[in-house]
Amino acid sequence: MTAPVTIAGLSHRFGSTVALSDIALEIAAGEYIALLGPSGCGKTTLLSILGGFLSPSEGIVRIGGRDVTRLAPAARPTTTVFQDYALFPHMSLRENVAFGLRMAGMARHARHKRADEKLALVGLADAARKRPHEISGGQRQRVALARALAVEPDVLLLDEPLGALDLKLRRAMQDELKAIQRQLGTTFVHVTHDQEEAMAIADRIVVMNAGRIEDAGPPARVYRSPATLFAADFMGEMNHFPARAGPGCVETPFGTLPLDPPAARDLVVCLRPEAVRSDANGTPLGAATVREAAFFGTHGRVHLSPDAAPEALLIAHVAPDAMPTPGDRIELSADLQAMHVFAKEGTA
Amino acid sequence: MIRALPWLYLAAAFVFIYLPVAALVLFSFQDGRLPVPPFQGPSLRWYADVLGDGDLTGALVHSLAVALGSSCVAVALGFLAAYGLARHVLPGAAIVRGLLIAPLTVSYLIVGLGLLIVLTRAGLGLSLWTAAIGHVVINLPLAFAILYASMGAQQQNAERAARDLGASEAQVIWLVALPMLMPALAAAFFLAVTLSWDEFIIAFLLTRFDVTLPVEIWSMLRSGLSPRLNAIGSLVFLVSIAVVLLLELLVFRRRRP
Numbered sequence A: 001m002t003a004p005v006t007i008a009g010l011s012h013r014f015g016s017t018v019a020l021s022d023i024a025l026e027i028a029a030g031e032y033i034a035l036l037g038p039s040g041c042g043k044t045t046l047l048s049i050l051g052g053f054l055s056p057s058e059g060i061v062r063i064g065g066r067d068v069t070r071l072a073p074a075a076r077p078t079t080t081v082f083q084d085y086a087l088f089p090h091m092s093l094r095e096n097v098a099f100g101l102r103m104a105g106m107a108r109h110a111r112h113k114r115a116d117e118k119l120a121l122v123g124l125a126d127a128a129r130k131r132p133h134e135i136s137g138g139q140r141q142r143v144a145l146a147r148a149l150a151v152e153p154d155v156l157l158l159d160e161p162l163g164a165l166d167l168k169l170r171r172a173m174q175d176e177l178k179a180i181q182r183q184l185g186t187t188f189v190h191v192t193h194d195q196e197e198a199m200a201i202a203d204r205i206v207v208m209n210a211g212r213i214e215d216a217g218p219p220a221r222v223y224r225s226p227a228t229l230f231a232a233d234f235m236g237e238m239n240h241f242p243a244r245a246g247p248g249c250v251e252t253p254f255g256t257l258p259l260d261p262p263a264a265r266d267l268v269v270c271l272r273p274e275a276v277r278s279d280a281n282g283t284p285l286g287a288a289t290v291r292e293a294a295f296f297g298t299h300g301r302v303h304l305s306p307d308a309a310p311e312a313l314l315i316a317h318v319a320p321d322a323m324p325t326p327g328d329r330i331e332l333s334a335d336l337q338a339m340h341v342f343a344k345e346g347t348a
Numbered sequence B: 001m002i003r004a005l006p007w008l009y010l011a012a013a014f015v016f017i018y019l020p021v022a023a024l025v026l027f028s029f030q031d032g033r034l035p036v037p038p039f040q041g042p043s044l045r046w047y048a049d050v051l052g053d054g055d056l057t058g059a060l061v062h063s064l065a066v067a068l069g070s071s072c073v074a075v076a077l078g079f080l081a082a083y084g085l086a087r088h089v090l091p092g093a094a095i096v097r098g099l100l101i102a103p104l105t106v107s108y109l110i111v112g113l114g115l116l117i118v119l120t121r122a123g124l125g126l127s128l129w130t131a132a133i134g135h136v137v138i139n140l141p142l143a144f145a146i147l148y149a150s151m152g153a154q155q156q157n158a159e160r161a162a163r164d165l166g167a168s169e170a171q172v173i174w175l176v177a178l179p180m181l182m183p184a185l186a187a188a189f190f191l192a193v194t195l196s197w198d199e200f201i202i203a204f205l206l207t208r209f210d211v212t213l214p215v216e217i218w219s220m221l222r223s224g225l226s227p228r229l230n231a232i233g234s235l236v237f238l239v240s241i242a243v244v245l246l247l248e249l250l251v252f253r254r255r256r257p
Helices: A043-051 A093-103 A108-121 A137-150 A167-184 A195-201 A219-224 A229-234 B004-027 B045-051 B054-087 B093-105 B108-121 B128-150 B153-164 B169-180 B182-198 B201-206 B213-221 B227-255
Strands: A005-014 A017-027 A032-036 A058-063 A078-081 A155-159 A187-192 A204-209 A212-217 A239-246 A249-252 A255-257 A266-271 A283-295 A300-306 A314-318 A329-334 A339-343
Touching: A005 A043, A017 A043, A017 A212, A032 A043, A032 A195, A043 A078, A043 A155, A043 A187, A078 A137, A078 B153, A093 A108, A093 A137, A108 A137, A137 A167, A167 A187, A167 A195, A187 A195, A195 A204, A195 A219, A204 A219, A204 A229, A212 A219, A212 A229, A229 A266, A229 A339, A239 A314, A249 A266, A300 A329, B004 B227, B045 B054, B045 B227, B054 B093, B054 B128, B054 B153, B054 B169, B054 B182, B054 B213, B093 B128, B108 B128, B108 B201, B128 B182, B128 B201, B153 B169, B169 B182, B182 B227, B201 B213, B213 B227
Parallel strands: A032 A187, A032 A204, A078 A155, A155 A187
Antiparallel strands: A005 A017, A005 A058, A204 A212, A239 A249, A239 A266, A249 A255, A266 A339, A283 A300, A283 A329, A300 A314
C-alpha cells in the first residue's frame, strides 16, 4: 500500500524556538525520501509531525489526499521505525510484529501467519519465538521494520534507523531497506544525518537546516548542483574560495571566471575535490604545490597550496595510481560546470 | 593474621546483627516456661501452643489481609500517579511530585495521630479497614517513587510505538506499560507488604477489636516474657525472610539477563 504526501505551509515552534518554518514538500506515492541535515535542523520534528506525534503550529499534512494534520498516530496510514527500535521486551518477536494486527482486531492465527511472513521478509523467519534481548542490534532493527510494515502502512517513517549500527551492517541494511521499499512500493520517509546514507537509499534527498528546506532533489542533482551553500557543504567535501561579483562574471584569485554571479557583492565559489583536475583540459587555475597526499584506496586525497592564493587550502582527489608526493608541483584546472557560486553567508 | 582481619570483622558484624534474632529463634524451641538460658529442648510445644491460639492466628490472618490489601491499593494508586506525572506535562508537576513523596519524611506516629483525629471526626469506627488506610498512606509515596523512577525514555518510546500501531490508551497501559514495569511493580509491592506486615504504631492507633499481629504481640508482652513470644517472633521473621527471598528470586535475578 502506498500514498502521496503533501506538506504545505508547515511551521512548528517549541515555546519561542522555531523548529520548522514554512515547510512545503510534495512526496509522490512510492517515493523513497531522505530528510538530511545536522542535528537540530528540524528533520526529526518534521517526521514526528508526519507520524502524528506532534501537532504543527501551522500548516497542513495530507496523505493520499486526506487532511491528517490533527489525526492521532493510530488513525493515520503511517507507522514509524524508531531510532532505539522501541520493541516490546516482554513479547516474542512474532508477538512484536503482530502487535499492530492485534490492535486492528485480527485473529491470533491470521496475525501470527502475517507476522511470520514479515519476519521472513527481513530474514528472521527462524527467530520468531525469541525475545528482543536475545538478538543483536541489527536484528532488532529488522524486527522494528517488520513490525512497522506488518500493518501495511501507506507511508513508512524511519527515524535514523541505522544510527546505532556499525558501518558494514549499516551498508547492508541500506541495500536491504531499498530492496524492501522497491518490493512493497510503500512511500518511505527516512531521517538521517549521514549524506552517504541519504545518497545510497533515496530517490530524492531533502536537505534541511535551521527549520528550512535548503534543497530537494535526486541525489546526483543535489550533489552536483546544490541549490544553496549549505546544501553544497553538507552533501560532501567541498572547496571554497572567496570571490567578488563582476559585470556578468566572477572575480576569483584564479582570475575572472565566466560564471553567472548571484545578487551579492561577496561571493563564495565551490568546487568538489574530484572536480579539481591535475591536467590542463579544463579552465586553468594555475600551478600549486602539494602539501600532503593520502591514499584512500579508490582515490588519493591531496592538500594543495595554489600559487594564486597560497593561504587557501585546496583539496583534490586524484587517481590512486598517480599519487603525487609532498613538494610536487601540479598544474591545476577545473570544469566550469562543476563550479558553483553562492552569496557569502550573511551578505545576501 | 592480617588476611583474617576482614573476615573477623565480617563475622563480628554478622554476630552483632543476627545474635538477637538467633537467640529469639533458639529459645522459641525452649522446653520450659522462661526463654532464658540454660537451653532445654528442643521442643515444638510453644509453636503448637501459638498455632492453636485463636487470637494469635486470627491476628496473623488480619495482618496478611491488611498487608496484601493495602499494598495492592498503594501500588495501584502509585502507578496511576507515576504514569500521569511521567507522561503528561502538567502545571505544577514538580510540586505535585514533591507532595506525593513528602509523607515518606513524616514519622509514622504523626501520620497515625493525624489519621486517628480525622477518622474519628469523620465518624468512621476504628477497624482493620482504617489500619489499611493508614498503611496505604505510608506506602503510596514509596510505590510512587519506585515506579516513577522506572518509567524511563525507553519505555516511553515503546508506548509511543504501541500508540502508533493503533493501541488505545487502555491497551497501552495494559499491554505495554504494566508488563514492562513488572519488576518495579513487584519490588514496590513486596516492599509495601513487608513494611505493612511489620508496622506497629499506625496499626496500634487505628485498630480496636480486630488487631494485626504486631499489636497482638505487644498486648501479650505486657503479661511478661514467654517462649510463646519467641515462637511468634520466629514465625513473623520467617514470613519476612520468605518475602525478601521471593523478591530476590523473582524480581532482581530476572533483571540480569
